[in-house]
Amino acid sequence: MSQKKIDICKSCGEKKVLVRAHIIPAAFFRQLRVGQRSPELRSDQPGFYTRRYPKGIYDTGIVCQQCEALFQSPDDYAAKKLVHGNADLEPIILEGEVIGHFLRNYDYKLLKLFFISVLWRAHVSTAPFYSKINLGPYAADALKMIKSQDPGEPLGFSVMLAKFVDYPVAKIILDPHSERWWGVKAYRFYMGGFIVHIKCDKQLFPNSFDPVIMKPDKDLLIPSRDMVNSAEFEVLKKVVLAA
Numbered sequence: 302m303s304q305k306k307i308d309i310c311k312s313c314g315e316k317k318v319l320v321r322a323h324i325i326p327a328a329f330f331r332q333l334r335v336g337q338r339s340p341e342l343r344s345d346q347p348g349f350y351t352r353r354y355p356k357g358i359y360d361t362g363i364v365c366q367q368c369e370a371l372f373q374s375p376d377d378y379a380a381k382k383l384v385h386g387n388a389d390l391e392p393i394i395l396e397g398e399v400i401g402h403f404l405r406n407y408d409y410k411l412l413k414l415f416f417i418s419v420l421w422r423a424h425v426s427t428a429p430f431y432s433k434i435n436l437g438p439y440a441a442d443a444l445k446m447i448k449s450q451d452p453g454e455p456l457g458f459s460v461m462l463a464k465f466v467d468y469p470v471a472k473i474i475l476d477p478h479s480e481r482w483w484g485v486k487a488y489r490f491y492m493g494g495f496i497v498h499i500k501c502d503k504q505l506f507p508n509s510f511d512p513v514i515m516k517p518d519k520d521l522l523i524p525s526r527d528m529v530n531s532a533e534f535e536v537l538k539k540v541v542l543a544a
Contacts, residue, residue, distance in 0.1 A: 306318065306319045306362065307319070308362060309352075310363075310364050310365040310368055311363050311364060311370050312363075312364045312365070312371070312423045312444065312447075313364075313365065313367070315365070316387065316413065317364070317365035317366075317367075318365060319361055319362060319363065319364060319365055320354065320361070320364065320365065320366050321359050321360075321361050322359060322360055322361070322363045322364055322369050322372075323357055323358070323359045323422075324358065324359070324360065324403040324419060324422040324423050324426050324428070324431060324448065325357060325358070325419060325474065325492060326357070326379065326380055326387075327357045327359075328375045328376075328380035328384045328494045329383075329384060329474065329492050330357030330358075331357075333368070336417060340412075344490045356430050358428050358430050358515075360371060360422075360426045360427065360428050360429075360476040362426075362427060363372075363422060363425055363426060369388075369448075370416050370438055371418070371447055371448065372422075372430045372447075374411060374478055375411050375412070375414040375415035375418055376415060376418075378408060378411040378415065378495070379411075379412060379415040379416075379492075382407060382412065382521075383492060383493050383495055384493050389404060389405070389406075389407070389465075389521070390403070391402055391403040391404075391405060392400040395506065395512070396480070399417040399525055400524070400525050401464075401522060401523055401524045401525050402464060402523045402524060402525070403521065403522060403523070404521040405521075406478065406519045406520075407516040407521060409452065409518070410450075410452050410517065411450075413452035413453075413458075413498075413515055414446070414447065414452045414459055415445060415538075416458075416460050416497060416499055417443050417452060417492075417499070418443075419447050419456055419457070419490065419492075420434070420436065420443055420448050420479065420488060420490075420499050420501070421436070421440060421443040421447060423446055423477060423488075423490075424436040424440050424443070425440070425462050430476050431476070431477065432481060433476065433477060434477055434478075436478075436501060437443060439501050440518070440541070441456075442457075442458075443458065444445065446458075453516060455516040455517070456505055456514075457481035457502065457512055458500060458517040459487075459499070459505075459506055459510075459514050459515070460497065460498070460499055460500075460514070461497075461498045461506075461510065461513045461514055461515065462495050462496065462497055462513075462515070462521065462523045462525050463495070463498075463523060463525070463526045464495050464496070464524070464525055464526065465494050465495075465496070465525075465526050465527075466525050466527050472494075472506050473491065474491045474492065475491045477489060477490040477491070479501075480498075482498075482507075482510075483506075483507050485500060485502045485505070485506055485507075486500070486501055486502040486505045487500045487501060488501055489497055495523070496526065525536065531540065
């Protein structure tokens with residue numbers, strides 16, 4: 302039997318037994334299974350060996366059981382809506398093509414708390430997969446929201462989603478990273494065919510972004526992206542060839 306890890310919980314700051322915690326929940330990785338074949342972690346970096354992750358990437362050095370429980374309801378809700386909830390997505394069709402979706406009647410509080418909690422967990426994780434996430438002073442703000450179960454106003458940690466057009470590799474999960482939109486810093490995550498952009502900056506997104514920013518009491522507009530003609534597809538080809 303493996304020995305339980307006792308260390309400082311990065312959430313409550315107390316010395317406790319730490320649990321095996323996922324950053325992106327296991328449900329998003331399970332859908333990548335092909336028959337009995339588990340998801341693989343691949344890289345085009347020299348010296349990296351392909352590894353299987355049946356339930357996704359987890360970290361045993363983040364939180365205690367009590368603090369892990371703060372993530373449970375948002376994680377379950379996100380899995381319900383983004384992994385198992387395609388029936389809740391209403392397609393927007395233009396000239397016979399799906400150009401986007403509406404997610405109607407969703408719980409803004411739970412879904413936004415989910416994205417904020419994933420962002421914070423990625424920040425505190427030591428897993429190499431999340432090494433490009435560093436919130437700096439914004440980490441304390443994110444943790445405060447998680448503990449208070451208050452996702453804040455839409456313009457703070459603004460969230461936007463896009464969705465890859467269905468394709469065999471559209472649900473692949475690439476490592477998250479930072480980006481800038483007109484000088485505004487955000488972090489990009491890939492989850493179950495969705496691309497998630499989370500603002501981490503005092504500056505606001507341009508007004509033209511307003512229709513797609515997640516807001517309470519408003520249907521969420523999710524534009525479509527073509528996987529085959531995307532930069533992500535080029536990355537995937539490089540990774541496959543390097544493996």
